[in-house]
Structures are given as C-alpha cells and as structure tokens.
Amino acid sequence: MILYEFEAKRILEGVGIPTEASVLVSEGDADRLRELASRVPGPYVVKAQLRQWGRGKAGLVRFADTLDEVERVARGMLGLEWGGERVRYVLVSERVRVLRELYLSMMVVGSPPGVLLLASGAGGVEVEERARGGLLVIRIDPFEGLRDYMVRRAAKHLGLQADQLAPLLKGMYRALWEYSLLLLELNPLAVTDRGLVAIDRKAVADEDSGNPKLSELLSRYEGELGDLQREARRWGFAAVPLEGEIAVVGNGAGLTMAALDAVADAGGRPGLFLDLGGGASADRVKAALKLALSQPRIRRVLVNVLGGITRCDEVARGLVEALREAGRPGVKVVVRLSGFMEEEGRRILEEAGLKPCGTLEEAVAEVVS
C-alpha cells in the first residue's frame, strides 16, 4: 500500500523528523479551502495527494504566492483524474527556502535480509539526478540495527554533521519498524537556514502486516477501492484496472503478467489484470471470469490457466457457467487451459462454443485478432 504524502508526513512528525507547516484539504473541504490555507504562512506549494510516483512531472505540484493562487490551483487539482486515480486531497504547504536538496531513503530488502539506507547529495525526481550526487548504500542488518558509524558515514557523504543527521536517520529507522514500512523516502530532504526539513516524502507500508498502527491508513485505502477491487479482494484475487479493452485473467502473478505482456506485444490493449492466485479451482476461475465480464470497458477476455493438479474439466465447466450467467454479446472469450484432464476440458469448452487454445501464443493471437 503506497501511503499518501500527508500520511507519511504525520508518521515522520511522530518520530520527531522536522517537516514544513502544511494543511490538508480534502474534496469535502473545498469550500473552506481559503480559510484552511490561511493557517499556513505563504508563499505556498500546493501538492496533489496521489498514491503513485510522477506527480511532479505531471504538473501536480505547483507553487503559489498568494491565497488567491492557492485557491485557484487547489480547486483545479481536487477531483482531477490522473493515472487511474482521483485527487481526493491536496496538501497546502509553506514554501521552504531550500539551500541544498538531499535524498535519503530506507527500504526493506531480501538478499541478504536487511534494510538498505540510501543517501545522495542530490535530491530530485530522477534517479540520474540522484546518481550525480553519488549514491551511498549502507546495508543495515536487522540484528545490529542502525549504528552510529553508519550515521557518520552517511553524514560525511552528505556534507552534514553527524549529530544533525542522527535524529533523522534514527527516526526513519524507528518508523520503518513501527509502521511496517517497506520503503520510506525523503526526497528531497532540504538543507535550510533552520536545519534539515523533510519537505517531500514517500512511504510504502506492508498491507499484510496486520499492524494496528496501520489500521486507520488501511481503512482509508480500502474505502477508496472501486467495486472491481473490492470484489476482487473478497475472493483473494489481485485486480489492476488498465486502460485498454482486453482482460487478462490467469492463475499466478508471474504467469498472468507474462500473458499481459504477450497481449501488449501482439498489439492488444490490456484493460484488466486479474490474478486469481496459484490455486485454480473451478469456482474461483468462474468468479474471476464473471468479474472480468462485469467490467463495461472489457470487450475481450483472455483466460490463461495452467492447471497442474487442478482438474481442467471442472475449470472448463466453471467457465461455461460464468459465460451463461454473465456473458455479454460481442465480448470474445479465449481460453488457454493446461493441466490434468486437459482434453476433457477442451471438449467441454468447444461444445459451449468457446475456443480452447493449447498454448499462450495461440490464445494471444486469437484474442487480439
């Protein structure tokens, strides 16, 4: 779960990391926008709150000198659709006078298991910019934790005093564990005449953590899910809506991504990624196909199931039932089914007027044709 910037900001403030003065304005508060913004000293930065990267380049972070301007810019942002997401909040922040921009992040990694501390003398949107500042990577073993010598190394790299940087790094490391964060990024971290200020930030939390400190953030996140994702979660499917009209339904994340790539490669436009997980029982495959068919934008569906020990004949019956219950005229469904009782499964599909395919390539060619 990618957190909103304002959520990350609150977490940072909770662990004592200095941030800029700001006020959050939600869609519902739009009529009180001016009053709210007046609590922050100008000049201002108005930032659309999105659960993704890249808003800066899209013009969704804007400077404003006056409250009039804040109002105009913020109103323009609220309710805007960008990258499949609606802008539900804007953050109106004081514009901090920046002497120098730095980059700091911590992320949980697997090999070897630990936390990576990344520091660069150049903040900025692009990796290339960060690389220009020289990227220092320090590996933190969870058994030893963040040590002072690491702080000294990072401080030296960034041209800071160790005691200036220590509270920030210690706060970040604490936040990472307390809030089950997979990633915490201060970009940029501003050097100002009143010290270090984290003026922009990103955080990703582990939504499987069961961490009670995340429950409020998780319920906000879940409240924003569309019907498609809500229904998908109920079944334990992973659904990602895309721009095109071809739904790609499969069992297993990697295989379904590969099928999605193959569809795009063949000139098709994927409109939905729907992974029903590793187990491909008949009722789950049926539910997944029905869900895909319920999306008005979807004109074609590719079902790619590698059955293994699942019986293909049962899966085929599930698919036929889903079509009978939720099929739409003009929507083409192509099925690639492999595994136990494959022949029987194909026969059932053929009898129902579906085109069974033996390979992914065949199925992709058929669905884009």
Add this chain to the structure above:
Amino acid sequence: MAILVDERTRVLVQGITGRQGQLHTEQMLKYGTRVVAGVSPGKGGSSVHGVPVYDSVEEAVREHPDANASIIFVPARYAPDAIYEAVDAGLRLIVVVTEGIPVHEALLAVRYASSRGAVVVGPNTPGVITPGRCKLGIMPADYFKPGRIGIVSRSGTLTYEVAMRLAQAGFGVSTAVGIGGDPVTGLSFWDVYEMFLGDPETDAVVLVGEIGGVKEEEFARLYAERGRGKPVVAYVAGRCAPPGRRMGHAGAVAFGATGTYEGKVRALEEAGVRVARRLSELPELLREALAR
C-alpha cells in the same frame, strides 16, 4: 548432485493436517518424496496418508532423526513461529509455501535462520524440485523433466510454464527453485546461482524474474563482478505493468524508479545475461548460450 533436494532428502511437513498440507503431502508421496513425519500442534498421534503426526518439530525430529528438510503450510499468522521452531530443532532446509507473512517478521525469521546456517526457501514459494528424484513443494510435477538446466524463479505458475517450454524444446531440468514472490525471501537469485555453479549436473541457468524490488539488479551486479561461470538466460515478467500497482505478488510492484522492467533488463544485459523478450524465445537463447 543437483541442488538442495535429492533422494537423500527426508521431509517433515509442518501444518500437515490442514487442507493444503494433506493434499501436498499426498502429492509429494506419490512423486516418491520421502515424507517421514508431520507436525500439527494438538494433533500428535494421528497420521496423514500414513505419515505420523507430532505435536512439535522437536518431537518429530527426535522420533525421525533422519529428517533433514521441512516444508511449511502453516497460515501466515503462525508461519514465522514455524520457521523458528524448525531452525531451533536443527533443520537446515526450510521451504515456506505460506503467502502473506508480514514482511518485517519474515525479515527477522529469515535472518535468524541464516545466522544458524539454515536455508529458507520462500516465503510464498512453490518449493524446490529435482525432477525424478525429489519434489519438496506444490508444483505439478508433470511439467518438469529431468535434465541439465537449472531454473531459479520468483514465480509459481510462470515457472511451470517455463519448465514446460524447456521440456518441449528438449531441455530437462536439474533442479528448479522458486525463491518466492515476497519482498523478503531467504534465498537470492545469486545464492541459487552459486549452488548451480557448484553442481556438475547443471550446464546453464534460466532466471525467471519479475518487476519490483532489486533482486534481479543484485544478481546482475554480482554476476558481472564475480565472473560468469555458467551461462544464464532470463525472462522478466511485467513489462507493461503500471508503476505503483501490486501485480499479484506482494513483491511485484515498481515504486518510482525502483524495480522497473527497463531497469532490470538493462542491468541483466549489461552483466552479460541475455533476456528473452518473449517466453517463446527462451529455448533459443538457451541453445545459443550453451553453444558459446
């Protein structure tokens, strides 16, 4: 030889009385895997498909001192405890099938295991198979034919798809290892590659990656630095996945510039690993890599 598992592997199943545990114990037994004991707290004294069940790993190991590997089917909430229990009972190969374990808990459990010299495969893995000799996992065995190609993958069903394509092209598999789809796993691509490097029965390695995290990049860096003992060809899933969206696996999400398809392919190719743009290109790339 092969790696991690072979005919000497003696398996203990943690969570053997659950639906998954029972089903896959049966499947493993059918394949010829020696499953010697099962564990399920409170169910000691019963049996599953003829395999005796114990209340704890410690008891199971005491009765079956030949047990040298564990496979865990315990629900996410209890799975970290199951890992610690297996490590403390002296087991040194632990396959964690469970999906959805809190990442920070997995981090500590996996770190603990490695401090005790135990290898954790997973979490969120289909397991390990050395075709014809031992299956320690949930993969459909039919897709895997014996041979001389090592597979290391973050995926489940995609691994089966790759193994099937290799078999159709005449390539069998020495051992296939699913390192797992979670952000933190016990084994890295490099760890497994190094094992293949020391295995005289493996000629080349197929690496199956996906977007998210830095595992492919890490492998590329080490492969470039430490020499290229055996050829590696790769496929990376998720080229057209939108950034910031979790594509099924907890680990399959690109955050900003981290974990993108382009970044991974670039890193691998710069390290001398040929990357198949399509799955269908894998056998040909493998043939070329072996001929060089």
